[in-house]
Amino acid sequence: xxxxxxxxxxxxxxxxxxxxxxxxxxxxxxxxxxxxxxxxxxxxxxxxxxxxxxxxxxxxxxxxxxxxxxxxxxxxxxxxxxxxxxxxxxxxxxxxxxxxxxxxxxxxxxxxxxxxxx
Amino acid sequence: xxxxxxxxxxxxxxxxxxxxxxxxxxxxxxxxxxxxxxxxxxxxxxxxxxxxxxxxxxxxxxxxxxxxxxxxxxxxxxxxxxxxxxxxxxxxxxxxxxxxxxxxxxxxxxxxxxxxxxxxxxxxxxxxxxxxxxxxxxxxxxxxxxxxxxxxxxxxxxxxxxxxxxxxxxxxxxxxxxxxxxxxxxxxxxxxxxxxxxxxxxxxxxxxxxxxx
Numbered sequence: 067x068x069x070x071x072x073x074x075x076x077x078x079x080x081x082x083x084x085x086x087x088x089x090x091x092x093x094x095x096x097x098x099x100x101x102x103x104x105x106x107x108x109x110x111x112x113x114x115x116x117x118x119x120x121x122x123x124x125x126x127x128x129x130x131x132x133x134x135x136x137x138x139x140x141x142x143x144x145x146x147x148x149x150x151x152x153x154x155x156x157x158x159x160x161x162x163x164x165x166x167x168x169x170x171x172x173x174x175x176x177x178x179x180x181x182x183x184x
Numbered sequence: 185x186x187x188x189x190x191x192x193x194x195x196x197x198x199x200x201x202x203x204x205x206x207x208x209x210x211x212x213x214x215x216x217x218x219x220x221x222x223x224x225x226x227x228x229x230x231x232x233x234x235x236x237x238x239x240x241x242x243x244x245x246x247x248x249x250x251x252x253x254x255x256x257x258x259x260x261x262x263x264x265x266x267x268x269x270x271x272x273x274x275x276x277x278x279x280x281x282x283x284x285x286x287x288x289x290x291x292x293x294x295x296x297x298x299x300x301x302x303x304x305x306x307x308x309x310x311x312x313x314x315x316x317x318x319x320x321x322x323x324x325x326x327x328x329x330x331x332x333x334x335x336x337x338x339x340x341x342x343x344x345x346x347x348x349x350x351x352x353x354x355x356x357x358x359x360x361x362x363x364x365x366x367x368x369x370x371x372x373x374x375x376x377x378x379x380x381x382x383x384x385x386x387x388x389x390x391x392x393x394x395x396x397x
Contacts, residue, residue: 115365116347117344117347117369118343118344118345118347118348118351118369118373119347119348119350119351119366119369120351120363120365120366120369121363121365140363141363141364141365141366142360142361142362142363142364143363
């Protein structure tokens with residue numbers, strides 16, 4: 067197993083943990099979300115949409131600020147599904163949309179009237 | 185320097201010099217005229233021994249006439265210089281207009297070629313011939329960058345076409361299908377270029393709307 071394959075596996079497990087809501091993501095740059103680990107290493111997932119090229123998602127493992135392993139996928143590639151799901155989930159958590167969606171879903175499930183107070 | 189003014193200036197200077205000479209010789213004569221009344225015996229004598237009174241008068245008159253002629257010539261020269269300047273300005277303006285018209289015609293020619301090439305690229309994209317599309321995109325980018333109407337959007341479009349060309353070449357070399365996002369961006373680029381072509385290819389600029397009272 068290569069380092070990239072190992073990193074791909076870590077990303078898969080990261081996605082599962084993120085979906086369970088057990089990762090604190092932070093938006094470090096516009097379109098880039100990252101996780102900080104105890105030893106100072108960082109995993110960053112970045113979405114790029116060049117004006118005249120395919121959309122791309124890159125996941126980097128940074129040790130002491132330098133990328134050591136990286137998985138990149140263009141729209142339609144084999145890793146696209148994994149990376150786009152991870153990026154989407156990171157965005158939901160980092161921007162607080164996840165809790166907003168949870169609140170809305172709870173409100174929709176209840177029988178009470180929702181919306182502005184009259 | 186100032187070839188048209190040099191001659192009148194020389195004439196003016198010569199005239200002034202003649203006047204001064206004439207005046208220099210005329211003065212003693214005038215003073216002597218006063219003394220003529222006193223003594224007739226010295227009427228025709230020449231203190232300088234050079235010119236008679238008549239010749240001095242002639243010289244004085246010639247000097248005066250010379251000054252007048254020189255002044256008139258000088259004014260004429262100034263008039264000619266100003267006319268030449270305005271003619272030069274007019275010819276320069278005409279040259280600029282001719283250049284602008286040539287530029288407009290060249291731009292129109294380029295736009296018609298761009299339009300044809302764009303249709304060609306679109307056909308290649310539809311049939312999935314990415315390498316051919318990439319080659320034509322390169323030609324397209326070159327033509328677009330040659331348009332010189334001063335609109336920065338042409339430069340932007342040329343840059344985007346160049347970038348798209350690289351991606352099309354990459355798709356062609358990889359043998360994989362083109363991604364959805366790249367197709368979407370190509371459609372956006374094609375629409376932007378088409379609308380710019382339509383805007384430029386109009387025979388007349390759009391009329392400005394009058395403000396409503």
